[in-house]
Amino acid sequence: PLMDFFTSIGLVILLFKGGSMVLANVITLGTLVAMQRYLQKLVWPMMALGFSVSFYQRARASTDRLDEIFKEQNEVREPPAPGPRQIRGEIEFRNLSFRYPGSEKDALKSLSFRSQPGMRTAIVGPVGSGKSTLLGLIPRFYLAPEQALFIDGHPVEEFNLGVLRRSIAYVSQEPYLFSETLMSNIAWGDPDNRMRSMEQVIEQSQLKTDLSSLPEKEQTILGERGVNLSGGQRQRVAIARAWWLDSPILLMDDTLSAVDVHTEERLLQALKQESGSKNLIISSHRISTVREAEQILVLNDGTLVDQGQHSELIQKKNSIYARFYERQRREEDLEQFLDTQARPSI
Known part of the structure; x- marks a missing residue:
């Protein structure tokens, strides 16, 4: 808006000053029209230059922040010697x-x-x-x-760290769901798991009744962070993901x-059997x-x-x-x- 304002002010000044000069026979009408066309042709390059400078500054600031992140050292380090390869869960x-x-x-x-x-x-x-x-x-x-x-x-x-975290299924307070299908989100940690039944996991996590409300059932694409699911549904998808991993520590x-009380009771019963x-x-x-x-x-x-x-x-x-x-x-x-x-x- 500010650039448009200054462009309009420039055009008004040109018409006022140029018009006066045309009336005074200092310049011809053709010269005034030519100047007005030149001014219009200069507007977009000047606006583009301003946008370029703005984008450059933003990119520079973003690059500096990314550089800070890349230079951060993780406090949790791998052990100097390989540790145990199997975990029972104590x-x-x-x-x-x-x-x-x-x-x-x-x-x-x-x-x-x-x-x-x-x-x-x-x-x-x-x-x-x-x-x-x-x-x-x-x-x-x-x-x-x-x-x-x-x-x-x-x-x-x-x-x-790889051995440790593969042996732990962790379900957080705010589970993160990806913009993928419901099935892909459940099988995210181990898509090639052949020891688990997707149908069984969906039923245990009390998601089976929710599939009827999804347009493509388990193949429905979820929005980023599961925006097209309720809070309880997101939590149950995260629980299904943890059960799919079948890790010794949950x-x-x-x-x-x-989750409502009745669904909670069914989940706890399934959890008792699953654990x-x-x-x-x-x-x-x-x-x-x-x-x-x-x-x-x-x-x-x-x-x-x-x-x-x-x-x-x-x-x-x-x-x-x-x-x-x-x-x-x-x-x-x-x-x-x-x-x-x-x-x-x-």
């Missing part, structure tokens, strides 16, 4: 404390527990208590202190938060998600404040877990009451 934290770079406060403090293959371990706690940090340390998204985190009795820093970071000999660690704000776990860890401000099974923890009055349980039980009772009141009487 995980142990030994007095682990962790602090994010640049932070003055520990995200996890003196954390110790063990989770065995075939075991379901649940993590609960308030927002910011360190649940996601704990799960992120296992696949080495963050650099854990040496000799503090062990897998199958070996320090996690001894494992090759980490689920609050992955049922957008088998896997080491399952799941974090959640919902007590209903974790109540059947063999081991429940209660975190508060990065500290393990309680540990046990659901039946044991709810007996500890005024504990964080008991308060969570009572509050959520009252909320469920209130929802049921309101639902009953909303139904028309017959």
